[in-house]
Amino acid sequence: MSLKRVAMPVQDPLIRQTNFNEVSLGYSEEMAVDEAKRCINCINKPCISGCPVSVNIPEFINLIVKHDYEQAYKIITKTNSLPAICGRVCPQETQCEAKCIRGIKAEAISIGRLERFVADCHLKNGEYIEHISIVNGHKVAVIGSGPAGLSCANDLIHLGYSVNIFEALHTPGGVLVYGIPEFRLPKEVVESEIENLKKLGVEIQTNMVIGKILTVGDLEKMGYEAIFIGTGAGLPNFMGIVGEDLIGVYSANEFLTRINLMKAYLDEYDTPIKKGKNVAVIGGGNVAIDAARCAKRLGADHVFIIYRRSIEEMPARMEEINHAKEEGIIFKLQCNPIRINSNDKGEVSAIECVNMELGEIDSSGRRRPHVINNSNHVLEVDTVIIAIGTSPNPLIKNTTDELQTNNQGCFIVNDQLLTSKLGVYAGGDAVTGAATVILAMAAGKQAAKSIHEYLLNKY
Numbered sequence: 001m002s003l004k005r006v007a008m009p010v011q012d013p014l015i016r017q018t019n020f021n022e023v024s025l026g027y028s029e030e031m032a033v034d035e036a037k038r039c040i041n042c043i044n045k046p047c048i049s050g051c052p053v054s055v056n057i058p059e060f061i062n063l064i065v066k067h068d069y070e071q072a073y074k075i076i077t078k079t080n081s082l083p084a085i086c087g088r089v090c091p092q093e094t095q096c097e098a099k100c101i102r103g104i105k106a107e108a109i110s111i112g113r114l115e116r117f118v119a120d121c122h123l124k125n126g127e128y129i130e131h132i133s134i135v136n137g138h139k140v141a142v143i144g145s146g147p148a149g150l151s152c153a154n155d156l157i158h159l160g161y162s163v164n165i166f167e168a169l170h171t172p173g174g175v176l177v178y179g180i181p182e183f184r185l186p187k188e189v190v191e192s193e194i195e196n197l198k199k200l201g202v203e204i205q206t207n208m209v210i211g212k213i214l215t216v217g218d219l220e221k222m223g224y225e226a227i228f229i230g231t232g233a234g235l236p237n238f239m240g241i242v243g244e245d246l247i248g249v250y251s252a253n254e255f256l257t258r259i260n261l262m263k264a265y266l267d268e269y270d271t272p273i274k275k276g277k278n279v280a281v282i283g284g285g286n287v288a289i290d291a292a293r294c295a296k297r298l299g300a301d302h303v304f305i306i307y308r309r310s311i312e313e314m315p316a317r318m319e320e321i322n323h324a325k326e327e328g329i330i331f332k333l334q335c336n337p338i339r340i341n342s343n344d345k346g347e348v349s350a351i352e353c354v355n356m357e358l359g360e361i362d363s364s365g366r367r368r369p370h371v372i373n374n375s376n377h378v379l380e381v382d383t384v385i386i387a388i389g390t391s392p393n394p395l396i397k398n399t400t401d402e403l404q405t406n407n408q409g410c411f412i413v414n415d416q417l418l419t420s421k422l423g424v425y426a427g428g429d430a431v432t433g434a435a436t437v438i439l440a441m442a443a444g445k446q447a448a449k450s451i452h453e454y455l456l457n458k459y
Contacts, residue, residue, distance in 0.1 A: 017296050021182070069118050081196075082151070084120060148230030164204075168207070168209040170206050181293065225458075228427070235253075235391045236389075248347050248383045265298060280384050302330060306337055309367065350378045354371050356369040
């Protein structure tokens with residue numbers, strides 16, 4: 001029983017930085033079985049407690065050892081409706097794998113990679129998912145088709161509800177399609193997961209901007225007895241520094257949407273985007289890493305990630321940080337922008353920064369950065385991408401006084417995810433601010449449970 005996990009095959013860095021194909025190639029059957037055999041089937045199963053949706057991890061891993069991949073898929077999907085997605089983008093290293101007993105004296109089991117293997121086997125060879133014909137006669141509306149909305153819809157349809165998802169964009173999937181690049185999460189994987197949901201009977205209406213085309217009140221008048229708001233956090237935050245309005249400055253949200261949803265990286269798509277040669281990305285999360293790696297693939301000679309703390313304190317996944325380094329992304333750490341400069345055409349010409357030193361621990365659990373005096377320096381760039389976080393869009397809130405939000409624009413909910421309006425629930429990034437896919441899915445599951453209890457008591 002090896003102390004080290006089975007390595008994930010990946011594209012060569014020099015090749016992958018020129019394409020948008022998936023970087024991690026996935027386990028072969030032999031690799032997956034070998035990795036699954038490393039699980040010691042411990043009595044307490046702490047990995048389950050580390051999973052936000054409580055997947056029975058030891059059971060599905062044991063089924064991999066037995067080569068019963070379809071049954072393993074059924075075990076996973078009892079609580080996780082999007083395993084092919086979660087297996088690729090969830091931060092397992094801080095969740096289920098962090099609790100793995102093997103991780104005490106060896107490397108933790110590669111739970112995420114095994115989940116992906118099982119899900120990919122099903123998507124390639126799995127059985128048809130039957131339409132659920134037993135319905136209870138009640139209708140629920142889900143606003144937003146991101147991970148929270150999809151998870152909520154999945155659980156509600158299994159409980160017998162008629163579920164309709166209203167999606168503002170022309171393609172369902174939310175952040176899964178507009179936010180995460182193809183090389184990390186292929187869109188065909190998202191499409192397959194959503195197609196499985198449709199086969200269950202969930203209806204999805206696209207180009208439906210709730211707050212413009214319809215309001216929450218309109219949905220209630222249409223006969224929806226409960227509503228779940230899972231609209232995410234798609235409103236980009238900015239730093240408020242001089243030059244953010246220059247030509248060549250993007251929010252990461254816009255930059256990634258043009259690439260991921262509007263296919264700006266393909267010549268056959270006429271999607272306007274600046275393919276800068278020297279690009280600065282401000283931020284240290286997964287979104288910043290994604291934007292930087294996309295800029296490199298669009299042909300940039302130099303891509304800089306500017307982050308005010310150290311590499312150890314970056315919120316991005318270490319695997320993505322390492323992949324970015326391999327692809328030639330340059331990390332300018334303990335550095336903070338204070339101004340974006342322009343040329344005489346109003347275009348970005350440089351970014352002025354100051355160096356930072358780390359002080360005491362702040363409320364985030366990380367060391368607070370402080371400016372080092374007289375450390376100003378200029379970095380010549382032609383494109384700046386700002387990736388310092390997002391907030392919920394106020395569109396729905398602005399159509400009614402009944403839905404309360406906090407100072408960050410997030411919906412205020414109770415323990416059951418009920419908003420200040422009876423029958424209306426909210427979860428995911430619309431409540432917490434930008435977080436992870438799996439935490440949004442867990443919120444969707446909680447909302448489905450709460451909606452079910454509410455309607456049972458009502459009728």
